Amino acid sequence: MSKDDEILGSLKNIEKKLDDLIKIQKSMAPEAKINENEKKLLEFCNSKYTINEIVEKTKKKKSVIEVMLSRLRGKGVIKSVNTKGKIVYSKV
Secondary structure, three states: HHHHHHHHHHHHHHHHHHHHHHHHHHHHHHOOOOOOOHHHHHHEEEEEEEHHHHHHHHHHHHHHHHHHHHHHHHHEEEEEEEEEOEEEEOOO
C-alpha cells in the first residue's frame, strides 16, 4: 500500500467519524422552530431550485427569500449545494 493510499484511507475514516458525530449532535439538538413561511419555502429545498427559481415560483422578493434561506441555514435545517455549477438548496 502506498503512502497516498494510507492517507486516503485515513481521511475516509476521519470523514466517517465526523459524519457519525454530526448524526449524534443532530439527534441531541432541540428541533428548530420554523414558522409557516419557512415551511412553505422548505418545499423548494429539494436540491432542484436555485434562488432565482424559488423567487419566480413564490413571487416573493429576492431579498426576502435570501433572508429566509439564511435563517433556515442558521437553524441547521437546510444547506446550500453546488450542483452542475448552480447553487441549490437541500434539507439537512
